[in-house]
Amino acid sequence: MIKAQPVRARSGRRPGQPATREAILAAARSRFAEVGYDKASIRSIASGAGVDSALVHHYFGTKRNLFIAVARIPVNPETVLAALQGAPVDELGATIVRTVVGVWDSPAGAGLVAALRGVMAGGQESLIRSFLLDIALKNVGERVDDPPGSGRTRVALVASQMVGLLAARKILEVEPLASMPLDEVVDHIGPTLQRYLTGPLPRASKA
Structure with missing residues (x-):
């Protein structure tokens, strides 16, 4: 009988859990402050947070929405x-x-x-x-x-x-x-x- 092999998590990547959202926000806050909105890419933010770009889109949808969350703007611009x-x-x-x-x-x-x-x-x-x-x-x-x-x-x-x-x-x-x-x-x-x-x-x- 062939035994099922355990699934290994990819190294250097955070799983989709509550802490991931905070990690993305922290990375985005740092990146936006460093290079500004236009030059900060979703990919660079994801890399800083140790996640895939898809997770950034999963939690925040767009870069604009992510920026709004980082700046804690309580209204829809x-x-x-x-x-x-x-x-x-x-x-x-x-x-x-x-x-x-x-x-x-x-x-x-x-x-x-x-x-x-x-x-x-x-x-x-x-x-x-x-x-x-x-x-x-x-x-x-x-x-x-x-x-x-x-x-x-x-x-x-x-x-x-x-x-x-x-x-x-x-x-x-x-x-x-x-x-x-x-x-x-x-x-x-x-x-x-x-x-x-x-x-x-x-x-x-x-x-």
Whole structure:
């Protein structure tokens, strides 16, 4: 009688168990912080976690979902992304303010502020930077890249304004901005963002 041989686990690979998810998150957090969202591949993250790439997809589906889990973002960014993608270019400034501040003011807003505090306190500022520039505003940057090469600068200016607005409205609670109605916030901040996005940019100073 032929005896059945025991199945050997592949060396260097973690089995599909609860600890695997945490190992993937840890590897992803390190990789995203090191090289940013665009350059971090699922394969490199899987290698860092000691698992197959298929397991990363099993637990998180896509790289974007994995990043959201790493950054502990408590809302689905697709809500924001869909609104921005559907807005005409000449209305992007107002749309960004209305959509993003609307999320901050929703029940999920407290979770977003907590996530931001946690990432900043943990020394992972690059995660927030990567989320803003490589996910949330990447499509916007491509749409307003006029003259060519200016898109990144434009969305960086928008990000600076929105981060400052978040701090003033939700963290420092500076009045009257903290309790200002959403429509009024849009009226004040929207035109500034629109100028960053589609207005003329000063020439870079010569060294």
